[in-house]
Every structure is written in C-alpha cells, then in structure tokens.
Amino acid sequence: MDPFFIGAASAVWLGILTSITPCPLATNIAAISFVGKRVGNPRMVMLSGIMYMLGRMIVYIILGAIIVASILSMSELSFFLQGTVNKILGPLLIVVGIFVIGIIPLNLPSFGISQNMQEKVAGYGVWGAGILGLIFALSFCPVSAALFFGSLIPLAVKHNSSLVMPSLYGIGTALPVMLFAFVLGIGTGAVSKIFNRLTQFEIWARRVTGVTFILVGIYYSMIYILGIQL
Numbered sequence: 001m002d003p004f005f006i007g008a009a010s011a012v013w014l015g016i017l018t019s020i021t022p023c024p025l026a027t028n029i030a031a032i033s034f035v036g037k038r039v040g041n042p043r044m045v046m047l048s049g050i051m052y053m054l055g056r057m058i059v060y061i062i063l064g065a066i067i068v069a070s071i072l073s074m075s076e077l078s079f080f081l082q083g084t085v086n087k088i089l090g091p092l093l094i095v096v097g098i099f100v101i102g103i104i105p106l107n108l109p110s111f112g113i114s115q116n117m118q119e120k121v122a123g124y125g126v127w128g129a130g131i132l133g134l135i136f137a138l139s140f141c142p143v144s145a146a147l148f149f150g151s152l153i154p155l156a157v158k159h160n161s162s163l164v165m166p167s168l169y170g171i172g173t174a175l176p177v178m179l180f181a182f183v184l185g186i187g188t189g190a191v192s193k194i195f196n197r198l199t200q201f202e203i204w205a206r207r208v209t210g211v212t213f214i215l216v217g218i219y220y221s222m223i224y225i226l227g228i229q230l
Helices: 003-020 022-036 042-073 075-101 115-122 126-137 142-158 164-186 191-225
Strands: none
Touching (some): 003 142, 022 126, 022 191, 042 142, 075 142, 126 164
C-alpha cells in the first residue's frame, strides 16, 4: 500500500481521535450547541457545521504549514531529519503513546472561551461557527497537543507535506461536529445516544491508539536504533 496513503489515513484518524478526547470533546459540544440553535433550519445547521470544520482546518493548516515548512527550509536540519527521522520516531511514538493512554499525566495551560464571548460570536450567524472553529482549534490540551505536535508534525515532515496532512487532520477533528450537525438537521432524538456511544468509543480508541504507538515506537527503535533485524 502507498506509504503516503497510509500517512493520509493516519492524519485523519489522529484528527478524529483528537476531537473525541475529553478536553476537545468539550469544545466540540459547545460548537454543537451553537449549531443546534439552528435546528429549525436544516440547511443552516449543515452550513454551520461546514463553517466550523473550515475554521478548524484553517488553524491546523497554518500551524502545520509554518512548522513543517520552517523545518524543511532549514537545509541542515532537513538533511539531519531525512537521515534520522525513523530513529527519532521510535522514542517519540513511545512517549506520545504513554501520554495518549494517560499513564503519565501532562499538565499544560489550556485556552478557552467564555460563555459571554460565545454569545457574542453567535451573533455572527453561520460565520460565527467558523470563528468558533478558529478559536477552539487553538485550545490545545495535553492529549491533543501530543497528537498534533508529537504525531502529526513528524508525520507531515516525514512525507514532506505541509498542507495535505494538516488539512486532513483538521477535517478529522471536525467530523464529529459534522455528524451531529447532520443528526440535528434531521431530528434531535438520537443526539444523546450518539454522545454516549462516542464517549465509550473514545476510551477504547485512545487506548488502542496509544498501545499501537508504543508498539510501533518499540519496533522502530529496535530496527533503526538498536539495529535488530526482525
């Protein structure tokens, strides 16, 4: 299978996992509540969901493009990474996996938006959903920061992709909101049930992803650092 395709699928999955972890999920719930105010107009609900997704994408594209382009533009650093990226990925994936599972807590300052500010943003209508996407995308929590900076950025550097990978990641982070926007557009009865199932799914998805990161990190470390051929 094409390595770039695998990388692209991984970027989408990292975005989805980011969006359903507890802290980002809270911001997405706020966005869904904002979208839900337009339940009476299914078209507006869907448009709000799309604008929210675009807002998140813009932030991740800009951040990813700046970081990845900066790294790749430094010839010495770029040359160094090309020769050692697999060696770096091994330990990095192990560390990220540990944080994703929650074995070691990581406390980082979080950025939020007050209820008063949300009400002001709501006054902008559909465009307000895009603004919420921009703001909430900057609300990095420990797990989301580990997934973005510790997994997506190295993945984008490895594939020399400063636009595609961050864009796919942004789409992934907004997919749950799009799902709820669709549900709200056709009726509200299934919303709470989906929330409960999504929460249960997140626990196992995060654990499986974390364990996978650790196992892949161990494999990369054995192959590229220790020189063990399996």
